[in-house]
Amino acid sequence: MQSIVRTVSGDIAPDTLGPIAFHEHLLFDIAPPGSGAGTPITMHNRWQADYLSNVNPANARQTDRNAAADELRAFAADGGTLLVDQSVIGLGRDPEGQRAVARATGVAVVAATGTYTAPYLSEAIKALSVAQLADLFTAEITEGMDGTDVRAGLIGEIGCSWPLEPAEHRALIAAAQAQRRTGAAVSVHPGRHPDACGQILDILEESGGDLSRTVLCHMDRTYPDGTGVLPLLERGANVEWDFFGIEQSHYWMGEVVLPTDLDRLHLIHDLARRGFGDRITISQDICTRTRMIGWGGHGYGHFLRNVPPLMRRLSMAPDLIDALLRRTPLRLLTLKEKSP
Secondary structure (H helix, E strand, C coil): CEEEEEECCEEECHHHCCCEEEEECCCEECCCCCCCCCCCCCCCCHHHHHHCCCCCHHHHEECCHHHHHHHHHHHHHCCCCEEEECCCECCCCCHHHHHHHHHHHCCEEECEECECCHHHCCHHHHCCCHHHHHHHHHHHHHCCCCCCCCCCCEEEEEECCCCCCHHHHHHHHHHHHHHHHHCCCEEEECCCCCCHHHHHHHHHHHCCCCHHHEEECCHHHHCCCCCCHHHHHHCCCEEEECCCCCCCCCCCCCCCCCCCHHHHHHHHHHHHHHHHHHHEEECCCCCCHHHCHHHCCCCCCHHHHCHHHHHHHCCCCHHHHHHHHHHHHHHHHEEEECCC
């Protein structure tokens, strides 16, 4: 057996990789279905578009391959070597575009199989059974996505609402089954309720999923002060703070006081002291144009450019910093394949 990371350009050896952005969106359409074109983003309105990120649909679409390539080049200049595009079915996934951008820049890109929340899915996808979804997720890892030979290297972010929609429940069970077949990690976008993450782990565990290769996203907005995270780690799951770079009073998806980057690191450091430093991932979940370099944002390299000085201010150990920036995401992305 050989260890590999499955990228859109082919399988590569894990030891060739440095820092990893584990939860991002590179080519995407995350605007709610039927929301229209929106208002073009300019230097005069980009700050307001960013502050109210869910108001302007134009901000939630980035399908320009040249723009994506520019963003990846900036990411590489900050030391990034691999970016995971967690744009699943329902979010405007573009496998051929992902491969073209990766090849143009030399930055490795991992694509994702899975489905987003029910409102973003077609009726045909929502009608699929657990078995059909499991077969689809498996095939997208072993054969290719959307009629291409571009293969996924991660399952999810599997979109979940609160309460769970039937299609989302089936997708979680299917993700666990596809994980057993392929060994791929599962990433989950939980519903916005404190009980959502525990329910998700129950479903995955009952379905035979491997919680040690499961990541629960968006701790920043689900448990803003960190309360509720420790029980998830004690069950063996991985947790993720992926709003790095979002530091403002207004959270456009609800009445939540989000932590700052330094607040996030305080929470992470405390959990690391409790022995869970190797089961935490960090990222930025960039899914709006105004957070990208080309539209005046911080870009994919913010967590490499600006966050490590904050880590060192908190006297975080170099081993923990390495785990957050490289080792833990690499563990989750590494698959075992039979040698050819």
